[in-house]
Amino acid sequence: MPGLLLCEPTELYNILNQATKLSRLTDPNYLCLLDVRSKWEYDESHVITALGVKKKNNEYLLPESVDLECVKYCVVYDNNSSTLEILLNDDDDDSDSDGDGKDLVPQAAIEYGRILTRRTHHPVYILKGGYERFSGTYHFLRTQKIIWMPQELDAFQPYPIEIVPGKVFIGNFSQACDPKIQKDLKIKAHVNVSMDTGPFFAGDADKLLHIRIKDSPEAQILPFLRHMCHFIEIHLHLGSVILIFSTQGISRSCAAIIAYLMHSNEQTLQTESCSVTQAGVQW
Known part of the structure; x- marks a missing residue:
């Protein structure tokens, strides 16, 4: 049976x-994103395409x-789960399970994730930091x-892939x-x-490095790499994203x-080819 894995916000x-x-x-069949927060929290705002998880007789459906x-x-999130460990909750009832006045209580995302593992062929991911961390960053x-029509998903414009969290993207x-x-x-x-x-970069000479190279197997990118790495390091040092x-955001940029x-x-x-591939970059 598949298990639970933590999913970093960058991964989602x-x-x-x-x-x-x-x-x-x-x-x-690509993504099932599930929100186990309360209904009013879900209605107030949630991650795009997320489904609100319903309860009946206090049991998740x-x-x-x-x-x-x-x-x-299959990704599940609650407010702020950040670990797969079970939490200890204070309990005034002396009949608790561990005898120390505390009960072992799984967080909502973990509790629901365990239910889902009985039905999936792949691991169920728990979003680390939950909605609070993800929505704060993205x-x-x-x-x-709440409802996404097929034509709306067709028209969805993806953002560039994040390679170094909060610093370097590829698109x-x-x-x-x-x-x-x-x-x-x-x-x-x-x-x-x-x-x-393009006209978007007019007047941005200090912020744009243009490596003019054709999309061809014969093209040589090696002579430009030292200057490119220096350019990136300078701007990262300045705090730039x-x-x-x-x-197309594939071969040359990869x-x-x-x-x-x-x-x-x-x-x-x-090693680095694998890390870029794991981020979902096609090349």
Whole structure:
């Protein structure tokens, strides 16, 4: 039987923003995101596409119209769960289970996650820090919307993938030219690894590094890497959030981010390639 795993906010952010031609959220078997907070908290705001978990006779109900056996990612969150350990609650009743005036009480997300593990073929993820931490970091992914129509999911515009939490993102040219994305992610510097140019970057010479390289197997990116790593390090030192992008956000930008991670972390190509792949980057 699959178990429970903690899911960092960055991981859920990247899961929500996976895309090919369309957002992966259009696939009903891709993500089942479940909110076990109270109904009024859910109605006030929740993470996009999250389903509010219902109770009957004080027992949690399984989500309707979701084939849990086929879902790739099943993520549960409450207000602020940050561990898979069971909490100790004070109890005035002397008949408690451990004899020390305390009861072992699982947090809501863990309690519901255990129920789901009996129905899934994959691990159930518990969002670390819950809604409070996630919404504090990714406020732009909050909503009051409860029902999502297929055409609305088709039109959903994913954000760039987060590689270094809160510091480095990887995306495509369209995302790089979207003012809302720049504002939401607080992006202040760009590395453009393509032949494309756009008016959005006019006058940003100090904040834009443009590596003009064609999307071709014969293209040589190696001569640019030292300067690129230096540019990224300077802007990270200044506290800037950086977006590395190419036309489609795949081959050239991936090569650039892997090279930077190898330089920064002093790790091998295989190690950093795996870390980028685990973040959900296609290349």
